[in-house]
Amino acid sequence: MTTALMFSGQGAQKVGMGKDLYENSEIARSLYDKADEILGWKLTEVSFEGPQEALTETKVCQVALFVHGYAVYEIMKSQGKLDDVKIAMGLSLGEVTAMTAAGVFDFETGLKVVAERGRLMQEACEATDGSMAAVIGVERDAVAAFCEEMDVEMANLNCPGQIVISGESGKIAAAVEAGKERGFRRIMELDVAGAYHSRLMEPARADFAAFLAGIEFKAPQLTVLTNTTGKVISEPDAIREALVKQVVSSVLWEDCIVSAAGEGADLFWELGVGGVLKGQVKRTNRAWANASFETWADLRA
Template sequence: MSKGIIFSGQGAQKVGMGQSLFEGSPTAKALYEKADEVLGWKLSEISFNGPEETLTETRVCQPALYVHGFTVYTLLEEAGKTGDISLAAGLSLGELTALAAAGSFSFEDGLRVVAERGRLMQEACDATDGAMASMIGGEVEAVKELCAAHDVDMANLNCPGQIVISGETAKVGQAVEAAKAAGTFRMVVPLKVAGAYHSRLMEPARVKFEEFLQGVEIKEPQLTVLSNTTGKAVKTAAEIREALAKQVVSSVLWEDCMREAASMGVTDFYECGLGAVLAGMAKRTDRSWIVKSIAEFADLG
């Protein structure tokens, strides 16, 4: 049976990420050194040593997660463990790592794309007053009604009972208070984020990112890659460019991606990322799915 490979999104980062890979593998060391060279600043130093507030910045954590995820995948490949992988997907930023793993762009080009995405999203965050909140233990329709009533957007549909809303800080605050008062959800949790990701407030970033992508060489993926915006596979360079630009302002349909993978017979995954976040979401969607999370060099054994 074929396997899938899935990659973490923003929020999974932590100080120390990648250091055991760097110290345990010459291949990983070379990738981190190449990343530092491409970016023109010491991603490795910030990933390994922080400070946390710098690593958490959108412009930093997106490249950090990309390099970490791609490095884990490369080491799996080096160990001969990727021969049965037929499908790749990633949560938000992780979709770009999935495309790089599938050969749609080189490690270096993918890193440049991720760095620009992070820069543009940081720029949009700085120019707006945005917030996000997680609605836990409720139904999709209830979240849709809440969003419509308070003029905010659904940012992430991660797994059953876990949906994130995004928008202007005041409006998200009103939605949170309304949700708590109504008792519609088991928990309502405001998120510690820099802005309103995957909402209309990211439109300036989408426009500039779409333009940037026109100058990037993108190849047909060698694995099935699922898009966050549709939950379906993207196959051509044009489809990939459109999906990546649209994703910046659209809902991340992660549950749909995972169910689509299962419909293709893929229910066994490697998660390249920290904190086993995607493994947890998978278990809340279908307990029969198998996810092996790999973040450290020791996990590769």
């Protein structure tokens, strides 16, 4: 078997995530305590106790999902369960987790990268009036043409028939109404803080580029894929550029899944919260084996 690891993106977070890992694993406890120290605030308290409103803030949930996903990775690695892993990828911020697992940078650096990413994206959200909407059951080409017409952008292409669009709040609201009038199977506005993966994130992209210029990137030890193209990426400078571009570009997640299978993956393991990515693999191709690992019980099975 060739295993591909998948790491969660923003929106998967929930209060209590990681608490049982912290209580049962010295590896997880060390990572969470180190994160509290580096961040200068108690990620452990917000992750384990909430409230949900605080955990959902962009600058908080991105680091919470990063530390949780990486803790699951390190625990499974120590258990000898990852010997068949050849591929790593992540949805949006999860791509930073994947790059950390692949050795592009260490945990401390990855944490700082995702913390700055989250901070800058939250600032961009607060400085703009953006929104997002889910479009269900409509072909990719049709959504692309619809977005061009409505002057919004495709933010996430998650799996067949599941696309998220992003842009200015007024234009997203108009797009939702237009989609309903045209008989889209389902189109609904999402409860988000801003227009992620759209041109409204440009201030975050520019500042993130400046920040990453000072970070050393190493060649990945696993095959890694980038959301920006849905394809394999290997050169350190190209990975840096892709992480910068990803802030404002479409997340081609379905393409990443398909590309991983093309690279030989016949087992997809989600190291994250909620089983969302596992479900997207199923909707892409039901023949591909998959599993999700989130809690201590999952890891002890």
